[in-house]
Amino acid sequence: MSVRTLTINGQPVSATEEQTILDVAREHGIDIPTLCHFDGLSEHAGCRLCLVEIAGSPKLHAACVTPAAEGIEVTTHSDRVTAYRRQIVELLLAERNHVCSVCVANRNCELQDLAVAMNLHHVRYEPQDPQLALDASHPRFIMDPNRCVLCTRCVRVCDEIEGAHTWDVMARGRRAMIVSDLNQPWGESPSCTGCGKCVRVCPTGALFEKGATTTVRDPDFLTYLKTAREQKLWIR
Amino acid sequence: MTSDDLDTVRARERAAFAAAPCRLAVCTAAGCLSSGAGAVRDALERTAADGADSPGLRIIGTGCLGLCHAGPLLRVFRAGAPDVTYAHATPDLAAAVVRQLPDGRLPDERQLPAMHPFFAHQHPVVLENAGRIDCERIEDYVAAGGYAALQQAMTEMKPDDVIREVVASGLRGRGGAGYPTGLKWSTVAKARGAGKFVVCNADEGDPGAFMDRSVLEGDPHRVIEGMAIAGFAVGAEQGYIYVRGEYPLAVSRLRVAIRQAERMDLLGQRILDTPFSFRIDVRIGAGAFVCGEETALIASIEGKRGAPRPRPPYPASFGLWGRPTLINNVETYANIPPIIRSGGAAYARLGTERSKGTKVFALAGAIVNTGLIEVPMGTSLRQIIFDIGGGIPDGRSFKAAQTGGPSGGCIPASHLDLPVDYEALAGIGSIMGSGGLIVMDDRSCMVDVARFFMEFCRDESCGKCIPCRAGTVQMHTLLMRMTTGVAAERDLTLLEQLADMVTRTSLCGLGQTAANPVVSTLRHFRDEYMAHILEHRCPAGVCRMPRAPERAS
Numbered sequence: 001m002s003v004r005t006l007t008i009n010g011q012p013v014s015a016t017e018e019q020t021i022l023d024v025a026r027e028h029g030i031d032i033p034t035l036c037h038f039d040g041l042s043e044h045a046g047c048r049l050c051l052v053e054i055a056g057s058p059k060l061h062a063a064c065v066t067p068a069a070e071g072i073e074v075t076t077h078s079d080r081v082t083a084y085r086r087q088i089v090e091l092l093l094a095e096r097n098h099v100c101s102v103c104v105a106n107r108n109c110e111l112q113d114l115a116v117a118m119n120l121h122h123v124r125y126e127p128q129d130p131q132l133a134l135d136a137s138h139p140r141f142i143m144d145p146n147r148c149v150l151c152t153r154c155v156r157v158c159d160e161i162e163g164a165h166t167w168d169v170m171a172r173g174r175r176a177m178i179v180s181d182l183n184q185p186w187g188e189s190p191s192c193t194g195c196g197k198c199v200r201v202c203p204t205g206a207l208f209e210k211g212a213t214t215t216v217r218d219p220d221f222l223t224y225l226k227t228a229r230e231q232k233l234w235i236r
Numbered sequence: 237m238t239s240d241d242l243d244t245v246r247a248r249e250r251a252a253f254a255a256a257p258c259r260l261a262v263c264t265a266a267g268c269l270s271s272g273a274g275a276v277r278d279a280l281e282r283t284a285a286d287g288a289d290s291p292g293l294r295i296i297g298t299g300c301l302g303l304c305h306a307g308p309l310l311r312v313f314r315a316g317a318p319d320v321t322y323a324h325a326t327p328d329l330a331a332a333v334v335r336q337l338p339d340g341r342l343p344d345e346r347q348l349p350a351m352h353p354f355f356a357h358q359h360p361v362v363l364e365n366a367g368r369i370d371c372e373r374i375e376d377y378v379a380a381g382g383y384a385a386l387q388q389a390m391t392e393m394k395p396d397d398v399i400r401e402v403v404a405s406g407l408r409g410r411g412g413a414g415y416p417t418g419l420k421w422s423t424v425a426k427a428r429g430a431g432k433f434v435v436c437n438a439d440e441g442d443p444g445a446f447m448d449r450s451v452l453e454g455d456p457h458r459v460i461e462g463m464a465i466a467g468f469a470v471g472a473e474q475g476y477i478y479v480r481g482e483y484p485l486a487v488s489r490l491r492v493a494i495r496q497a498e499r500m501d502l503l504g505q506r507i508l509d510t511p512f513s514f515r516i517d518v519r520i521g522a523g524a525f526v527c528g529e530e531t532a533l534i535a536s537i538e539g540k541r542g543a544p545r546p547r548p549p550y551p552a553s554f555g556l557w558g559r560p561t562l563i564n565n566v567e568t569y570a571n572i573p574p575i576i577r578s579g580g581a582a583y584a585r586l587g588t589e590r591s592k593g594t595k596v597f598a599l600a601g602a603i604v605n606t607g608l609i610e611v612p613m614g615t616s617l618r619q620i621i622f623d624i625g626g627g628i629p630d631g632r633s634f635k636a637a638q639t640g641g642p643s644g645g646c647i648p649a650s651h652l653d654l655p656v657d658y659e660a661l662a663g664i665g666s667i668m669g670s671g672g673l674i675v676m677d678d679r680s681c682m683v684d685v686a687r688f689f690m691e692f693c694r695d696e697s698c699g700k701c702i703p704c705r706a707g708t709v710q711m712h713t714l715l716m717r718m719t720t721g722v723a724a725e726r727d728l729t730l731l732e733q734l735a736d737m738v739t740r741t742s743l744c745g746l747g748q749t750a751a752n753p754v755v756s757t758l759r760h761f762r763d764e765y766m767a768h769i770l771e772h773r774c775p776a777g778v779c780r781m782p783r784a785p786e787r788a789s
Contacts, residue, residue: 150699
């Protein structure tokens with residue numbers, strides 16, 4: 001296995017062949033914001049928050065899917081990408097209904113965290129407020145699409161880890177929706193095992209447990225699960 | 237069937253061709269069919285059957301003759317006489333033509349002038365068979381020199397030789413981005429891995445574009461031949477043509493053509509009795525514009541949701557089912573047979589320094605001759621619109637032309653003399669695109685045009701990445717504010733910021749180019765935006781502004 005060296009924000013770092021820029025940055029305590037990425041899942045590359053600059057390349061590169069190649073010089077927080085990230089979070093906040101004060105994920109929400117970290121207190125774009133129907137048909141969980149950011153973590157965890165593939169995306173563009181099975185009520189889904197993994201990976205309050213007053217954040221639980229499965233090691 | 241057998245068929249067909257001194261070609265492309273070409277063809281056949289006095293007469297249904305607005309088109313070929321083309325042909329006219337043919341005196345009514353400028357200024361390469369062959373007869377294609385390039389490649393060339401000719405031709409991808417075709421072919425050829433694929437992108441989705449449809453409907457064998465040559469060159473044995481579902485006629489003709497080619501051993505196992513095998517399957521799209529993007533198209537062929545994925549890895553190394561995959565557009569493949577037949581260098585003599593060959597354009601909008609044309613690269617927009625297109629109808633004046641559809645930009649009158657090639661168009665903020673050319677007269681409002689294309693992109697965004705999904709929604713909202721007279725100057729700032737962000741951060745080409753119409757109209761027609769914003773007034777009189785604040789007069 002060959003090893004690579006590169007620089008991130010001027011800091012020399014080393015990387016293995018498999019590591020992405022995001023992996024290496026996190027390893028070295030450099031915080032690149034993400035939303036669709038979740039440790040243990042395949043990459044979606046849809047939120048575009050982890051875009052970084054690489055010297056000599058006019059394009060921006062999604063850190064989550066860009067290999068940490070030999071000799072590249074990565075800049076993670078240029079003024080340009082910082083401004084873009086802020087616009088992306090603003091767009092998300094205007095897209096559906098993100099009213100923190102009445103949300104179960106309040107103070108436990110990755111979208112909220114991003115907005116706070118960016119000191120984003122006003123949204124300049126017109127709120128779309130689409131008024132989508134909530135699905136409370138499942139005995140234990142609720143799906144509120146109004147809070148969904150379409151990161152597809154639920155889709156991926158259900159497919160890749162649980163193997164049920166209950167969730168998928170329906171329609172396109174602004175009408176895109178996460179649906180269970182063939183767009184039927186979650187509670188009637190024949191494929192759902194009720195494992196709750198989707199609820200645990202949801203970055204916002206779109207998926208939550210009935211009766212809960214807060215959501216649980218556990219960013220390491222999938223890596224824990226995978227280590228347990230693959231190496232029979234029950235360690236955190 | 238061996239290569240020699242194919243030569244025999246070609247010779248036999250050519251002899252039969254020569255024995256028929258008179259051919260009547262009815263345009264049976266979708267445009268003419270919808271204006272009654274079917275009835276014209278029936279009348280021709282009925283009348284010809286009634287009077288047995290017309291020996292040597294052949295009636296063919298041919299591909300798009302180009303002058304779509306004058307359909308149905310009927311062209312008469314006679315040995316030793318110039319061709320005659322009839323516009324707006326009717327069954328009665330068709331019957332009269334057949335009856336008067338033996339006398340050699342054709343009806344005068346509805347005849348197009350002998351050297352109609354629409355045809356005189358064109359240079360058909362891709363469309364060379366339009367009018368000459370019956371689009372549902374493989375023998376016609378073979379007689380016209382079809383499959384000779386495949387024969388030549390299989391019997392006289394090595395895969396490397398084929399790629400060398402394509403490189404020498406300077407051909408660039410006709411789907412829009414203009415990536416060098418030879419480079420793409422050699423990349424796929426060099427990619428390691430068995431089970432490579434050749435894919436033809438026929439998911440033509442730009443509003444107002446119908447180049448690929450016309451090629452598939454009129455000359456499907458040309459695309460099949462191009463793909464088979466590509467398969468031979470890159471080492472693939474399986475091809476897919478991904479056709480949009482809105483093109484049923486193209487699909488049915490393509491299926492007929494594939495069956496015919498299989499029957500003559502031009503597709504399938506051991507093509508022309510050589511060790512090379514290649515088969516083609518048709519896949520039909522379900523109406524998503526984004527599936528014209530290569531990675532989304534691949535996902536769709538695989539049976540997955542048609543959404544793009546980040547590149548790299550490029551399809552050339554990791555494409556369909558993870559195999560090295562060559563993806564080209566219909567028109568690109570259609571250029572391959574002439575390149576192999578006459579050599580890359582000969583092809584490269586056409587066009588400009590960096591854009592070789594010809595380009596097919598679909599003329600639409602405010603233009604007299606709506607239709608399909610083919611011109612050498614470097615032809616000026618003025619020649620295309622005024623000489624070939626016949627100018628702007630109703631005595632109106634030219635305002636702008638949109639190339640590249642929703643991913644392209646507008647070209648104002650000041651750039652009419654620009655030679656149309658990839659670099660020149662990019663230089664003024666537009667793109668070549670796949671060849672849709674929408675002409676707008678002085679009654680078009682450029683803010684409204686930008687709003688229209690933004691609405692298209694908003695509705696066609698797949699929703700995977702946030703900038704494209706939510707950014708197009710907000711840009712459309714801002715443009716709506718402008719066209720309804722409630723926008724303020726800060727809305728323009730927001731719009732420009734969003735346009736930049738969506739362009740730079742979107743995942744695929746759809747999002748990366750979605751803001752192009754906004755950016756290019758802002759570049760060339762900023763004053764119109766300012767009139768909408770500052771004066772709540774639409775200079776072209778298109779936008780009604782019911783919500784505009786009262787203006788002091």
